[in-house]
Amino acid sequence: MVEKLARARAAVAAVEDPEIPVLTIEDLGILRDVRLDGDTVEVTITPTYSGCPAMIAIGLEIETALARAGFPKSQVRSVLSPAWTTDWMSEAGRRKLLAYxxxxxxxxxxxxxxxxxxxxxxxxxxxxxxxxxxxxxxxxxxxxxxxxxxx
Ligand SMILES: [Zn+2]
Incomplete structure (x- = not known):
């Protein structure tokens, strides 16, 4: 069970930002939580800002990545509060951004x-x-x- 969750989390964490493909959603800090409810993977993300059109694409990317990793059932939830801040971006993410x-x-x-x-x-x-x-x-x-x- 734990291993299954780790696999799901790794698949989600590797999803790239559609606007800045050098960054994963984990680098960006918008990936908040991944959990398993039976066979369904529940993913919680916080958009960089509400209304960012990239978020719809990210939701689809997450579902696709999970399906490829063997999790056909998934649910992506957006949580707006607490609001994402640039502080959530990882150090690795900042370095990759600069290099890009x-x-x-x-x-x-x-x-x-x-x-x-x-x-x-x-x-x-x-x-x-x-x-x-x-x-x-x-x-x-x-x-x-x-x-x-x-x-
Ligand atoms: Zn200059």
Whole structure:
């Protein structure tokens, strides 16, 4: 039973974020809980923010991953409270994000440039390539970059 749960959890934890495929939902910190109720796997996620269209895709990805791991019956539940914050993102997740060229969330300051590391950056637009990111520009190397929005 414990082994079965560990298998289900591993399958869910490996699901990638559809917007940032280098990050798993575990890296992002949106995976809250995985439990077994008989044959049904119950997964609890907290969306990065309510209304993020990626969450529908993530729900489907979780169900698909579980089915592939031998769990055809699953239920994905979204819990909005307590609200997800960027603090839930793992250290590994932040490193992967930076390596991917997206500035990790920095609640106390402007994001640093993922290209040159400069903190001399400015926001160009509140909307980056997806709604969960904002577009910034580095004033040192002049490169535009995406930054994960803070909540
Ligand atoms: Zn730069």
């Amino acid at each position: 060229g997206i500035a990790p969330p920095n609640p106390n300051a402007l994001p640093s440039c993922p290209q040159c590391g400069s903190e001399n950056t400015e926001q160009i637009s509140a909307f980056g390539s997806t709604a969960c990111k904002a577009l910034y520009r580095c004033l040192a190397c002049r490169e535009p970059f995406d930054a994960f929005k803070c909540h």
